[in-house]
Amino acid sequence: MCGIIGYVGKKNAVPILIDGLKKLEYRGYDSSGIAIYNDNSLSIHKSKGKLKNLENKIEGKTLYSNLGIGHTRWATHGEPADVNSHAHTSTRETIAEIHNGIIENYLELKSFLQKNSQCVFKSETDTEIIAHLIDYFYEGNLFDAVYNATQKMEGAYSIGVICKDEPNKLIGVRKDSPLIIGIGENENFIASDIPAILKYTKDVLLIENNQFAEITKDNVKVFDNDKNEIKSKFFKVTWDEECAEKEGFDHFTLKEIFEQPKAVHRTLHHNIKNNEIHFENINITKDELKSFNKIYILGCGTAYNAGLIGKYALKKFAGINAMCEIASEFRYNDPIIDENTLVICISQSGETLDTLQSLRLAKEKRAKILSIVNIVGSSITRESDYIFYTLGGPEIGVASTKIFTCQLMGLYLLSLHFGNLLRRISDDEIKFYINELISIPDKIQKLLDDSEKIKQIASEQFQNESIFYMGRNVDMEIAYESSLKLKEISYINSFAIGAGELKHGTIALVKDETFVISFATQEFLFDKMISNIKEIKARGAYVLTIVKDECKDISDLCDKVLKIPYTLDIFTPILSIIPMQLLAYHISVMRGNDVDKPRNLAKSVTVE
Ligand code: F6R
Helix, strand or coil: CCEEEEEEECCCHHHHHHHHHHHCHHHCCCEEEEEEEECCEEEEEEEECCHHHHHHHHCCCCCCCCEEEEEEECCCCCCCCHHHCCCEECCCCCEEEEEEEEECCHHHHHHHHHHHCCCCCCCCCCCHHHHHHHHHHCCCCHHHHHHHHHHHCCEEEEEEEEECCCCCCEEEEEECCCCEEEECCCEEEEECCHHHCCCCCCEEEECCCCEEEEECCCCEEEECCCCCEECCEEEECCCCHHHHCCCCCCCHHHHHHHCHHHHHHHHHHCCEECCEECCCECCCCHHHHHHCCEEEEEECHHHHHHHHHHHHHHHHHHCCCCEEEEHHHHCCCCCCCCCCEEEEEEECCCCCHHHHHHHHHHHHCCCEEEEEECCCCCHHHHCCCEEEECCCCCCCCCCCCHHHHHHHHHHHHHHHHHHHHCCCCCHHHHHHHHHHHHCHHHHHHHHHHCHHHHHHHHHHHCCCCEEEEEECCHHHHHHHHHHHHHHHHHCCEEEEEEHHHHHHCHHHHCCCCCEEEEECCCHHHHHHHHHHHHHHHCCCCEEEEEEECCCCCCCCCCCEEEEECCCCHHHCHHHHHHHHHHHHHHHHHHCCCCCCCCCCCCCCCCCC
């Protein structure tokens, strides 16, 4: 949600800002804008809608500047409109500013400024208040003015600020919304995320919450909330620009689906040596693990669905009965937490506000936090005791695909490790399971090699207005994830259900030609699934069933059967999701949707 980019250097900032905003498009936005210093004044250009509108607006204008800020907005306060787009300026047009987050006390600050200054408000946003407030405090030192303004601001914000009277300086502030600093040669950057600056530098400074950066083309100084200068963590990006490009695929989503063999392989092999598990950032001892009398797994959307499967793995391998909860519910549900609680937070972005706030609630109550996160240095990782990084590389498509399978791999490894620590599984058994996991990337590849088959099914079903999914045990959880994937990119009405639950109400929806996808990969539940399939077939449903390669022939029972390579029951979700991601993708394309940026969705949900 909302993307920020800022530049100070020797080059023309305008194409750098536009290019950076393009790289941040995946975050979701409805308008965009830039502010640059030009000829002793600040020049602002903004437009509702796609970035193309902004580009068209500035085309033909000779805009040149060595200093600028740019923004993609995801509307919260005030509708998507030119006037509500960022950057916002103060009334005297001395200050220009961009913001990601929400200023919770903006109404209070607005009436303060209306009483105490001459400022005139132009937009309906909470963000505009920041420009006026900084100008209110401005006495010739931009850094001090920004600092003083933030002391009055409540809520979440990362901001980028420039000033007409200090045209060599860019200020960045981070509080509960992401912001990184890119270090270049004779140029420096701020951005919401690494892809925005990767074309220019791989050297990144991670600033923490409540920190301020004063940036010129040759220097970056970072200060804490007491204005003490501090040394920030330096981070070298290990992936390159191509990773954030489509590389010949029509969409990022498709590219990311096809990257899964590599992404899952990397996530697995980084954590094993000689068929033993070695984690870099998880040093929980056996005694510590034994001391936890409660384990929660938290996440939102796809991350939550991964957690649902992790719950089964923890039970199977470690005998641990974990509770998996949606982070947005958990926080408001009086969870019972104490120092003997372990909370496992799963998040691709590491910035999802509900997950982050649940983590904070748990920490306040002295729980230990283990996070499974993709983005290095993100807020969730900074506040965690233990971290498992999914090594999937950047995920640009809004629908999570490769990071879901990497999260599953992380959860399998974690469960095996815990099981081994508690001596529920022996060293030999763990080697056996790891060998099975080692075979997974090739099996994913095999499914991808068969993608034409899925495209064919998509072409038969893309005009359908509802698609149901059912399964039992981990197959039920993968049904949830398959349904979510379909909904979010195809906009087809869909739900998933435990197959045994069908006859308690939902079967009333099944009629002639209702398309039902059923999962029957769990050997011990195979016969039960067959009964459920018969129930819906008897009501006219058109049934596609996912089974393991070597299972009994059920082709006369179903309309279509899709086979996944053989693996142990507990590991099937990491395979059976692949054809379901492909199905959602192809249906979305056939319906003419914007697959990578589905309507109303943002990649990183930093508001409640
Ligand atoms: C669905 C999807 C979302 C995210 C959810 C959590 O494809 O991407 O449901 O899984 O918004 O996001 P993270 O994982 O960044 O916390």
